[in-house]
Amino acid sequence: MRDGRSLTSDLVAAVRAYYSACPADLDTVHDPLAAELLPRAMAWPAQLVRRMPPLARAGHLVAGMFSMGLSYLIPLRTRAIDAALAHDVERGTRQLVILGAGLDTRAFRLPLLADCRVFEVDHPNTQDPKRAKVAGHLPACRELRFCAIDFERQGLSQVLEAAGFDRQAPAFWIWEGVTMYLSREALEATANALAELSAPGSAVACTYMPPAVMRRSLTAAGGSLLGVIGEPIIGAIDSAAIADVFAGHGFEPESDRGAEDWAAHYWGPREVPFVRGYERLLVARKTRPGQAGSSSGPG
Numbered sequence: 496m497r498d499g500r501s502l503t504s505d506l507v508a509a510v511r512a513y514y515s516a517c518p519a520d521l522d523t524v525h526d527p528l529a530a531e532l533l534p535r536a537m538a539w540p541a542q543l544v545r546r547m548p549p550l551a552r553a554g555h556l557v558a559g560m561f562s563m564g565l566s567y568l569i570p571l572r573t574r575a576i577d578a579a580l581a582h583d584v585e586r587g588t589r590q591l592v593i594l595g596a597g598l599d600t601r602a603f604r605l606p607l608l609a610d611c612r613v614f615e616v617d618h619p620n621t622q623d624p625k626r627a628k629v630a631g632h633l634p635a636c637r638e639l640r641f642c643a644i645d646f647e648r649q650g651l652s653q654v655l656e657a658a659g660f661d662r663q664a665p666a667f668w669i670w671e672g673v674t675m676y677l678s679r680e681a682l683e684a685t686a687n688a689l690a691e692l693s694a695p696g697s698a699v700a701c702t703y704m705p706p707a708v709m710r711r712s713l714t715a716a717g718g719s720l721l722g723v724i725g726e727p728i729i730g731a732i733d734s735a736a737i738a739d740v741f742a743g744h745g746f747e748p749e750s751d752r753g754a755e756d757w758a759a760h761y762w763g764p765r766e767v768p769f770v771r772g773y774e775r776l777l778v779a780r781k782t783r784p785g786q787a788g789s790s791s792g793p794g
């Protein structure tokens with residue numbers, strides 16, 4: 496990751512802010528705080544569409560066209576992860592860990608977390624300015640703890656346990672829009688640590704970018720831009736390989752879906768032809784102990 500804070504976390508929050516301001520047919524995530532966390536220049540599309548709702552669909556189509564469908568993925572993946580999280584909280588999970596949290600606002604916007612302890616784990620370059628911005632806001636969760644980490648250099652276990660994570664209690668892990676920015680070593684080391692810390696019944700919701708998509712997007716404008724802003728996509732992984740990473744630690748896949756599936760579900764068939772599957776979301780649950788020796792690496 497570059498030296499400054501993550502610009503990709505601003506970009507995805509700007510998209511969530513936009514869709515939160517849209518009329519009902521496009522209102523995919525309800526994330527009004529996103530606009531407040533953003534630099535002013537990135538919040539204006541959301542502010543404009545809030546004042547002039549008839550522009551919402553035009554903005555949706557134009558942004559989708561210029562980003563080659565990438566802008567559609569963001570609110571849809573967040574909505575899909577929210578649904579998976581709600582399912583686990585209903586079954587009794589009370590710990591949520593958000594890895595590479597960026598400007599994620601779940602700790603503030605989801606009343607279902609009222610009895611939960613939330614750990615936001617992120618690079619300090621991104622986390623410090625966010626902490627300053629949310630300082631005046633009351634979390635919706637029981638407790639919110641910020642944990643600073645560089646996944647390329649530090650182990651997750653020490654960082655989380657120092658913050659009070661309870662490895663005897665099940666946890667829900669969110670790894671949204673992060674793995675593609677990590678080396679394979681950092682991805683596997685973090686997955687190892689996550690698994691070691693997971694009591695039976697824990698679940699992970701992890702988005703990943705398949706290699707064919709990475710090759711396509713690296714030749715497209717969006718991929719080059721990410722390199723220029725210092726957050727190149729380096730960590731593609733295919734569906735079987737990511738399922739294997741977690742299966743080695745006792746996690747069984749529950750679902751593996753992409754943007755087309757969510758668009759059909761949340762937006763209806765009219766939108767599906769324009770949506771591109773840049774990322775997929777694997778949801779897997781810890782059902783048995785991991786294999787001995789599968790937890791090498793930092794963590």
Ligand SMILES: C[S@@+](CC[C@H](N)C(=O)[O-])C[C@H]1O[C@@H](n2cnc3c(N)ncnc32)[C@H](O)[C@@H]1O
Nearest residue numbers: 501503504595596597618621645646647671672
């Ligand atoms: C695209 S943003 C996603 C943010 C958030 N999950 C979301 O969907 O809104 C990528 C996030 O990964 C974090 N990140 C990237 N490389 C990292 C590293 N080596 N260590 C810690 N965090 C990292 C960035 O700080 C940023 O918050």
